Amino acid sequence: DVKVTQSSRYLVKRTGEKVFLECVQDMDHENMFWYRQDPGLGLRLIYFSYDVKMKEKGDIPEGYSVSREKKERFSLILESASTNQTSMYLCASSRPLQPQHFGDGTRLSIL
């Protein structure tokens, strides 16, 4: 079974802090994704990566950056956290043209 592991289930940070969310997958998938999930809005794509050191902006990249130095790890960075970035963050991985496999999410609160 594919396992996508997000480093934290719950995280509380302060406005202006730099926040790192980590994601690791164990199936050698090429593609990795970061989404945020807000009530009534569904999943919105922040960034995705289709190879090491490659990244593409999703629909809502503002205020975020990503890093993919190794194939199995995809990091989401909030450069200067703001309260409107309080959300559930979901990481996913997949092979091309295959379903995405999701982690269990990180619930991030920015105070």
Place this chain on the structure above:
Amino acid sequence: GESVGLHLPTLSVQEGDNSIINCAYSNSASDYFIWYKQESGKGPQFIIDIRSNMDKRQGQRVTVLLNKTVKHLSLQIAATQPGDSAVYFCAETPLYNFNKFYFGSGTKLNVKP
């Protein structure tokens, strides 16, 4: 732009009945569709997928139907069980960008014992 939506935000069914969850999409170029199940406190879990060259696909107790004419997707769950209670949402990806999926906002399925 594309939109993927669900007709009913909440669906309540009796245990043992069949459930039907619907999804509309607007991009006629969409080629690949997925249904996910998300239980409370967990990430979305893949249920079943279908490509646009098919109208129907069956899994274990689940069937996905695709009507390309009206751009409609449905998920049928047979003999619904309490463990099926969750939020279900569809996702679609167009031909020109298979890496990028668009997700509906979800339907909450409540199974009454």
